[in-house]
Amino acid sequence: MSLFRRNRSLAITITALVVLFAIFIGIHPRGFSTYVLTIWFNQGTLLGLAAIAQFFVVLVRGVDLSVGPIVALTNVAASYLLIGSPGGIALGIVAVLALGAICGLVNGIAVVYGRIQPIVTTLATGGMMSGIALMLRPTPGGSIDENLSDALTYDIYGVPTSALLLVVALLVLNIPLRRSLLGLTMYAIGSSEQAAAMTGVRVDRVKLAAYGASGIFSALAGLYVSMVTLTGDPAIGPAYTLNSIAAVVLGGIALSGGVGSPVGAVAGALILKTISSLMFFSGLPPLAQPFFEGLVLAVAIALGALGVFRIRNRLELFR
Amino acid sequence: MNTPAPIFSVRRRRPGLVDRIGFSVLFLAGGCVALVLGGALAYPGFLSPGYILQQLQIASFLGVIATGAMLVILLGEIDLSVPWTITGTAIVVTNLAGSHNSMIADLALPLGLATGAAIGLVNGLGVALFRVPAMVWTLAVNAMLLGAAVFYTGGFKPQGAVPWLATYAALGHTLGIPNAFLLWLIIGAITLWFLHRTIYGTYLYAMGNSQRALFLAGARVRTITVCTFVLAGTLSSLGAILLTGYTNQAYQGMGDPYLMPVIAAVVIGGTSILGGSGSYLGTFVGAVFITLMSSILALMQMSDAARQIIFGAIILAMLLAYRSAEKASQT
Numbered sequence: 001m002s003l004f005r006r007n008r009s010l011a012i013t014i015t016a017l018v019v020l021f022a023i024f025i026g027i028h029p030r031g032f033s034t035y036v037l038t039i040w041f042n043q044g045t046l047l048g049l050a051a052i053a054q055f056f057v058v059l060v061r062g063v064d065l066s067v068g069p070i071v072a073l074t075n076v077a078a079s080y081l082l083i084g085s086p087g088g089i090a091l092g093i094v095a096v097l098a099l100g101a102i103c104g105l106v107n108g109i110a111v112v113y114g115r116i117q118p119i120v121t122t123l124a125t126g127g128m129m130s131g132i133a134l135m136l137r138p139t140p141g142g143s144i145d146e147n148l149s150d151a152l153t154y155d156i157y158g159v160p161t162s163a164l165l166l167v168v169a170l171l172v173l174n175i176p177l178r179r180s181l182l183g184l185t186m187y188a189i190g191s192s193e194q195a196a197a198m199t200g201v202r203v204d205r206v207k208l209a210a211y212g213a214s215g216i217f218s219a220l221a222g223l224y225v226s227m228v229t230l231t232g233d234p235a236i237g238p239a240y241t242l243n244s245i246a247a248v249v250l251g252g253i254a255l256s257g258g259v260g261s262p263v264g265a266v267a268g269a270l271i272l273k274t275i276s277s278l279m280f281f282s283g284l285p286p287l288a289q290p291f292f293e294g295l296v297l298a299v300a301i302a303l304g305a306l307g308v309f310r311i312r313n314r315l316e317l318f319r
Numbered sequence: 320m321n322t323p324a325p326i327f328s329v330r331r332r333r334p335g336l337v338d339r340i341g342f343s344v345l346f347l348a349g350g351c352v353a354l355v356l357g358g359a360l361a362y363p364g365f366l367s368p369g370y371i372l373q374q375l376q377i378a379s380f381l382g383v384i385a386t387g388a389m390l391v392i393l394l395g396e397i398d399l400s401v402p403w404t405i406t407g408t409a410i411v412v413t414n415l416a417g418s419h420n421s422m423i424a425d426l427a428l429p430l431g432l433a434t435g436a437a438i439g440l441v442n443g444l445g446v447a448l449f450r451v452p453a454m455v456w457t458l459a460v461n462a463m464l465l466g467a468a469v470f471y472t473g474g475f476k477p478q479g480a481v482p483w484l485a486t487y488a489a490l491g492h493t494l495g496i497p498n499a500f501l502l503w504l505i506i507g508a509i510t511l512w513f514l515h516r517t518i519y520g521t522y523l524y525a526m527g528n529s530q531r532a533l534f535l536a537g538a539r540v541r542t543i544t545v546c547t548f549v550l551a552g553t554l555s556s557l558g559a560i561l562l563t564g565y566t567n568q569a570y571q572g573m574g575d576p577y578l579m580p581v582i583a584a585v586v587i588g589g590t591s592i593l594g595g596s597g598s599y600l601g602t603f604v605g606a607v608f609i610t611l612m613s614s615i616l617a618l619m620q621m622s623d624a625a626r627q628i629i630f631g632a633i634i635l636a637m638l639l640a641y642r643s644a645e646k647a648s649q650t
Binding site (some may be wrong): 020063112114115116117118119121123124125126127128129130131132133134135138241245246249255285287288289290291292293294295297298302 | 337397445449451455456458459460461462464465466467469470471473474478486515562579582583586591592593622623624625626627629630631632634638
C-alpha cells in the first residue's frame, strides 16, 4: 500500500496506458501481433526518448524548448554520418551523441553561468539549432545504413527491439538516478535549489550534467528517428518539443521540478502515441483527427489537475 | 533640527537616466539606432522617412500582439496559443466578411475580436481553475485550435474577403503616419495607463512577484488571471486583424512565425519571464528592434536558416549582456 501511495501518480499513468493500449489492440484490424506491437513501440520510442530528455531538464526546474530542434539537428547529422563501413557508422553514432551532448551543455552553460531563464534560453538556442539543421539539409534527404535500421526497428524472437531498447534505457537510468549522488542531487535541486546549495551540493555542475544528459537523450531520439525514417528531415522539431512537454506532464512529472521518474516520462509518451493511433483507427474523418488529438490532450491534462479541487486550503493553490 | 544623526551615512545616488528608464531599454534603443545607421551604410534609402515609417508599420503588428503577451508574462504565465489564435481569428474574420449577408459581414471584426477573447477565456480558466501550468495548457489549446482550423477549412486556404476597416487600419495613412502605428500608440498609451494608474496594473505586477501574498491581501487572484488571458487573446486577435488587412488574406499557419518574435520582443525588452517586473517601453522598443533586425537580414538576402541562427544568437547575447550589466550594478 505504501508503495502504491508513493507512486500513485505513476500508477494512474500506467493504468491509463494499459487501458488505452487494450482499446487500441481491440479496435486494431490486425489485433495483437508482433507486427502491431513493433510499430507501436517504434513510434513510442521516438517520443519516449525525447520525453526522457525533457524529464532531465524539468527535474532541475527547467523546461527545454530545444528538445525538438536537437532531435532534428541530430537526425540531420545522422543522415550524413550513419552510412558506410561499420567502423565509420560506430564513429558516426558517437559523433551524433557528442553533438547532442554539446547542444545540451550549451543550454546548461547559458542557464547556469549566464543565469538566463531556461525557457528563454532554450527558445533562443532552439532557434539556432533548427537553423543549423536547416542549413545542413534544406530539404529532407540523405540515407542511413539499412542493416542497422533493420536491426533496431524489427523484433527479436517476437519482442520488438525498440521495447528492449526502452527497457534497457530505463533500467540503466534508474540506478544512477535513485542510487548515485549525482541523481539524488538532481532531485534535491529540483525540490529546492537553495537548500541543495546550502548542503554543499555543487548546484552548477549537477545542473550542467542534467542538461548534458538531456542533450544526449535528444540525440538518441534523433538517432532513432533516422532508424525509423531512413532520412534526415530538418522540419521534425516542433512536434517533439510540444509532445515531450505533454508526455512529461501526463507522466506525473511536476513542471516545478524534483518530482517524477523517467518511467513516467516514457509512459506519458506511450499514452500520447496510443491516443494518436486510436484516432487513426477510430473512423473519425482524417481532417477532424488533429482537433480530437488536441482535445484529448487538454482533457487528459485537466483530469490530471482535478486534484486541485480537493485542496481545502486555497492558499496552497498559489505560488 | 533634532532628528538623530544617522548611524551610517548613506550617500544616496540620484537616480540617473539608466535607473529611470532601465538598462535594457536604453541598450535596445541604441541597438535600433545602430541597426538603422548600419543599414543606411549598406543600403542607401534605408534612412529615408518612408522606409522607417514602413518599418514602424510592420512593427505595429508584432507590437500589438506582444502587448498581450507582455501582460501574461508579467503575471508570471505564458501564452503559447498565440500562433493559432492569430490564424483562427484571420479565418473567422475573412469568412464572415465574405458572407453575402451584409449584417454578418459587418460583424466580422467584432466577432474576430470575440474569438480571441473566447480563446483567452479558455486559456485563463484552465490556468486559474485547474492550475495547469500555462505553458502546457496554452500548448494544448493551440493544438485544439490548429485542429479546429484544419477541420473547418479542410486544410485549404480559407476563402472570404478582408473587411475594409482592417485594410484601412493596416495599410492606410493619416497625416503621413501609418494607421497601424497610430493604433499601436493608442493601445500602448492605454496599456501604460492600465499598468501604472489602475489597481489592475498594481495587481498584475504584485501577482508576478507572489500570488500567495496577493491572495492573502484579499485580491481576486483567479479573476485577474482570467481577465489577463482574455485581454491577451483579444490583443492577439487585433494583431491578427491588422495582419489580415496587411496581407489581404488569411492563410494556414500565418501565425506560426510570430510566437518566437513576440516572446523575444517582450523578453529582450527587459520583462522578466518569471513575471512581476518589466516596462511597456521595453516591449515597445523590443518590437521595433526585432522588426528592424529581421528586415535588415531579409535585405541582406540571408537564407531562412541563417536568419534563425543570427536571431537566436542575438537574443541570447542581449540577455547575457543584461545579466552582466545587472551584476555590475550590484557590486
